Amino acid sequence: MTARVVDEAISQAWLDAAKDLGIRVAAPFTVQADEEPVTYEAHVVDFGGPKGTVVGVLEEKLDDCRATQGFYRSNLSPSCRSYERQHFIFTLNDWGWYGPEGLRPAWYTGESWS
Numbered sequence: 001m002t003a004r005v006v007d008e009a010i011s012q013a014w015l016d017a018a019k020d021l022g023i024r025v026a027a028p029f030t031v032q033a034d035e036e037p038v039t040y041e042a043h044v045v046d047f048g049g050p051k052g053t054v055v056g057v058l059e060e061k062l063d064d065c066r067a068t069q070g071f072y073r074s075n076l077s078p079s080c081r082s083y084e085r086q087h088f089i090f091t092l093n094d095w096g097w098y099g100p101e102g103l104r105p106a107w108y109t110g111e112s113w114s
Contacts, residue, residue: 007041007057009081014042014055016083022105023047023092029054033065040066041076046099047092048072 011027018025029043031054045052049072056066056075066073072095079087094113097104 004038004040004060006039007081010041010055010057010076013080013083013088014044017085017088020083020085021088021092021107024099024103031065031069031071033069038065043071044092044095046103047097048074048095050098052098053095 006028008028014025014027017023018027024045025042026045027042028039029041030037030039040054040056042055043052044055047053049070051070052072054066054071054073056064056073058075058077060075064073074091074095080091089107090113093109093111096112097108097110
């Protein structure tokens with residue numbers, strides 16, 4: 001099996017978001033799959049579901065080891081290769097907050113795109 005290539009720019013954008021927005025992010029992030037570990041661009045803790053969101057790239061399928069390990073998953077377009085505060089806030093609000101109440105950022109509104 002060929003190892004997937006991590007989009008380092010997306011990983012860095014999430015690290016920049018973590019610093020600016022005061023959120024918890026691990027980037028890159030490795031998911032322990034049954035066959036072998038798979039490394040993705042980022043794990044955005046506290047958003048998307050109880051185990052957080054593991055970020056991939058647009059071309060990938062969503063029915064992968066992220067799902068079987070209980071993570072919310074989102075595949076991002078190349079427009080997420082650089083950090084734009086308002087775009088990332090919109091995305092995080094859309095995913096929803098699942099973290100401890102005491103860690104919820106002041107900018108979080110919970111407004112979804114849909």
